[in-house]
Amino acid sequence: MAKVAMTVNGKAVSGEVEGRTLLVQFLREGLGLTGTHVGCDTSQCGACVVHIDGAAVKACAVFALDAEGASVRTIEGMANADGSLSAIQQAFQDHHALQCGFCTPGMVMSAAALLAENPKPTEREVREYLEGNLCRCTGYHNIVKAIMAASGQEVAIAAE
C-alpha cells in the first residue's frame, strides 16, 4: 500500500491505495464519491469521466497514484455553491437529457470540459466531443440539445 494525496472538488484528500487501485476506485470506495460510475471498465463508455487538472479523463483508465498532487473534479463538485444545479445540469433536466441516468455523470463532465475549451460549439462539435461517452437510452438528441442550451445557443436539432 502507498499513500496518495490529491485535491478532489476543492478539498485536500488522502488515502492508502495499492499500485493497481484505479482513480475511480479511490473516488468511489475510498472517498465514497459514488457519482462517478463504472460502466464498461474497458475505457469505452465514459460513465467514469472526471476532470484532472481541468482535462476530461476516464477515471477507470488512470491509476490513483498517477493523480498524486492533481486537482480532480467529479460530478459531486459540479453543483453551484448554494447547492442549486449548474447550468449544464439544469439543462440536462430541462431537456430530458437522461432516462436511466447511468451515463449522465460522465456526460455532464464531458460537456463541462467541452464548454470550458469551446464555449459556443456547433452541434457537430458537441457530437464529436461525446464520441467517448455512450448512452444506451436517449439516442443522444436530448443530450446534444441540453449542451447546446447550456452554451446559451439556440436548440434546433431536427429529429432523424
Place this chain on the structure above:
Amino acid sequence: MYAFEFTRPKTVAEAVAALAGEDAQALGGGQTLIPTLKQRLASPGMLVSLAGIAAMRGVSVAGGTLTVGGGTTHAAVARGAAAAFPALAALAGRIGDPAVRNRGTIGGSLANNDPSACYPAAVLAAGASVVTDRREIAADDFFRGMFATALEAGEIITAVRFPVPQRAAYAKFVQPASRFALVGVFVAKSAAGVRVAVTGASEGGVFRWTQAEAALAADFRPEAVRGLRAAAAGMIGDLHGSPEYRAHLVGVMTARAVAAA
C-alpha cells in the same frame, strides 16, 4: 488486475534506473496498458509511470524540426503542432476520443506499435526520428512489425523529432467502435521526395507504400495513384474487413491524403 508495485519518478534518469529492475514495465498514459492489465494479458512486477517527468512533455519548433516530448498527450500535440505541422495535429486530434486524447501519449503509442495506431504512420512518412534515453533511432529502423520496435528492454522514448514536410496529410478510415484506423495513410512531400506510410492494413504493422511514393514523386496528384493496386497478400483480415478490402482502401485513402495535402 494482478498486483504490482508502482513508482512515479520525476526524471528520465530515475525512470531508467527503475526500469532496470526485474519485471519492470513503463507506463505512459495507460490508455492501452491499463485495459491490457485488467485483462491480465500482462503482469509486470513494477509499473514505472512516466507521467511525472515534466521534461518529457511539450511541443517545440526550431529550424524546420518539430520536437514532441515522449510524454506529450495527443490533445497537447493537437494544440501544439497546429500551426507548424497541421497534418500531425489533425492526426493527433482524431485519436480515440477526447478523454483518451487527454491521457494517451505519443511515446506510449509508438512503443506499443499497434498495427492500427495512427502515430506510426506520421513518424514513418515524415521520416521522423525517435529519441530515447540512450540514442536516436530513424523511423525506418524503429518499426519492426506488429507490436515490435527497435526499443531495448527498459528504453524510454523521450522525444520524437519530425522534419516538417512541405506538404502532408493523414487520411483515416475510422473503425468506429475502436476509433483506431481500419486503414490510415500519411503522405508527406519534402525536398527529399515523397513518403507514403500505411497503418491499419498490414499484418506487419505500419509500412511504406513505395510504389505510390514513386508515382507521387513524379506527379503529386491523386490521379497519380488511382491506377495503383496495393497487394492484398499480408494484409489484415478480420470481421471488420478482408485483406482485399483493406488493400483497396490503401489506394483510396492514399488518394484522399494527397488531395488533402
